[in-house]
Amino acid sequence: MQSNLTQKHITEPQRSLPIRAECDVLVVGGGPAGISAAIAASRNGAETVLVERYGGLGGLATGGLIILLLSLDDGTGDQVIAGQCQELVDRLDARGSIVYPKQDEWGNQNADLVARYNQWGLIWGRNPSVVRYSVAYDPEEFRFVVNEMVLSAGVKLLFHAWGARAIMDNDRIDAVAIESKSGREAIKAKIVIDASGDGDIFVSAGVPFESEKVHPWLWFRMAGVRDVDQAVASGGNRFFKTLPGEGRILAPWGSMGRIDRQISAVDVEDLSYAEIECRRMVMEEVERLRSEIPGFENAFLTDIASQLGITESRRMIGAHQLSREEANTLNDHVVARTGNWTKAGMLYNIPYGCLYPREVSNLLVAGRCISVDHRVHHSTKEIPACFATGEAAGTAAALSVRLNTRPSALDVGKLQDTLVHQGASLGL
Ligand SMILES: Cc1cc2nc3c(=O)[nH]c(=O)nc-3n(C[C@H](O)[C@H](O)[C@H](O)COP(=O)(O)OP(=O)(O)OC[C@H]3O[C@@H](n4cnc5c(N)ncnc54)[C@H](O)[C@@H]3O)c2cc1C
Known part of the structure; x- marks a missing residue:
């Protein structure tokens, strides 16, 4: 079998695609970022479709058996991620299916407490080791709860559908071609959110990116x-x-x-x-x-795990690329925040510009492939942070549709007000 396919090509004949759906917001990828993006878009009034290549939601947070939310706090006792991630914790808690330190234990350095939560994989930083607001859960409970959240929000969920590529009309995505057992089809959307983790859609739309092995x-x-x-x-x-x-x-x-x-x-x-x-x-x-x-x-x-654990692949180079030097600095355009799961006291204010590219007018990006540098990715790739950027992207998409504007032209103050009203923690 020939393994190096780079030298030979075959031309696929042009063909017209049946349109499977037309919607306001299409989310590609049903991991933590895509789940929260789709829920936020739908709750804010957008007709929303979520396509996921596998038969269940959660991405690495279920299929990768990465079953630890690290972390919703900054390591000093302050919660910095709330919104939908907190809602998920509350729903899992009500089912008695999680283990986590209670609020009065966050930031504590007591050796016995640290040892107890260390046993559950909830503490990773050293010198000093600090109890964090991190949560251990069972993946089947997670799947059950997020299915309920997505469906009750009114999202149309398409499993076993692979977002194959963006079909462009000048600088905007006219539709996304999907592949499934139903064949190759198209979904037309006013706004597309790439939550594929690997940036499959923004790459096919011609957006610049960095990538890691x-x-x-x-x-x-x-x-x-x-x-x-x-x-x-x-x-x-x-x-x-x-x-x-x-x-x-x-x-x-x-x-x-x-x-x-x-x-x-x-x-x-x-x-x-x-x-x-x-x-x-x-x-x-x-x-x-x-x-x-x-x-x-x-x-x-x-x-x-049914999925390989992939910490990093492609990252968009967006309107703003958040750098390590911006840790613990304020940003007027903050739409999500995250601490660092190994370094207590480190905080990133993620500005809106990390979620959209300059080159494509109706695309937003959420989760582990947002526009940050390699070192910041260490923090923004974590599940709670992906929930937070997903919620920001989904809310921005719905507001853009409602106000008939490009995401890049959206009033960030209005986006922030909406996120805070929904329960997001922006420190404003
Ligand atoms: C080894 C390892 C350890 C980690 N440890 C932790 C930890 O302890 N705590 C923590 O909080 N985080 C941890 N992380 C990080 C975290 O698990 C991921 O970064 C996070 O799940 C990313 O969320 P996401 O939604 O951006 O992407 P993903 O979780 O990768 O989800 C992407 C989703 O999109 C789907 N998809 C992909 N391409 C397409 C396509 N073209 N069309 C349709 N669907 C598509 C996938 O099937 C998947 O469901 C760890 C990661 C790894 C690899």
Whole structure:
């Protein structure tokens, strides 16, 4: 089989596409950012369609088994992410399906408290270690709750539909071509939000971007562990307690230092290689745990993430590219905030310009592919931050439709007022 396809091309005949839907706002990607973008757009009155390539919502927050919200605070006891992310926590809490420190514990450096939440994977920073407002959850509960949130908001949800490319009309996206078992179709939208994590839509629309190669991760869970507290304490932080039920652990397994090279998460050969190698190595790790860690003798694997853990791929270069030097500085155009999950006291005010490009007039971007530099991405890629930028992008899209304006021309003050009214935390 020829593996290098770069030299040869075939020309696809032009064809007309059936229009599957026409809407105000189309969101591509149903991860944390796309979920909150779609809910925000729909709650603000926009007819909204959400397309997701897999059969469930959550992206890495479910399919990647990345089942820790890190973090909704800044590490000094102040909550900096609220809005829909807080609503999600409240709904999960009402179902008794999360573990997290209560408000009076945030920012605490008490060694016993730190140790207790460390066991659940909720504390990552060192010197000093501080209790954060972070949340451990079960992915099936997350899926159930976000399905309810999305559907009750009135979003039209299309699963098993892949956002293939933007169909341009000069500087605007006229429609997005989707691929599914129904064939190749088009969805026309006034505003498109790219929440694909990898920027699939903005790349096809010609927006400039930066990209990184990464070591892939493949988190997994085991059950049947005897005396989990003891096992976790002796495991050197290579696994954590997890929900649901007793005797379960979550292993944040990664290929760093074991796989021979970093991969591009937008290269199909690299992805295939990583899927095969990581799955093989996870089975080795399961055997190692069973044979070396006391308490694992009768433990068994329950699930391996269905998606590779990809920390980073493409990032848009938008109207504003947030840089590390802007940490802990104010920004008049803030539409979302996030702390840093390893550094207590670090705060980014994310300005609206990080969510739209200069080149395309009806496109917004949310989640891990927004316009930030590599070091800021470490913070803005986290699930709560993706909820926050998704909520900002969805709200901006709906307001733009209502006011018949381009997102870049939207009055940022009006956007901020709407976000704060919805419960977002902007520090204003
Ligand atoms: C190893 C690892 C550890 C992490 N640890 C944590 C942690 O402990 N806590 C934390 O808060 N964050 C953590 N993160 C970060 C976090 O999980 C992700 O960055 C976050 O989920 C990104 O959200 P997103 O919505 O931008 O993208 P994603 O979660 O990647 O979701 C994108 C969605 O879009 C869909 N999609 C993609 N392309 C298309 C397309 N063309 N058409 C249709 N659908 C498409 C995908 O199927 C997916 O559902 C970690 C990440 C990794 C990889």
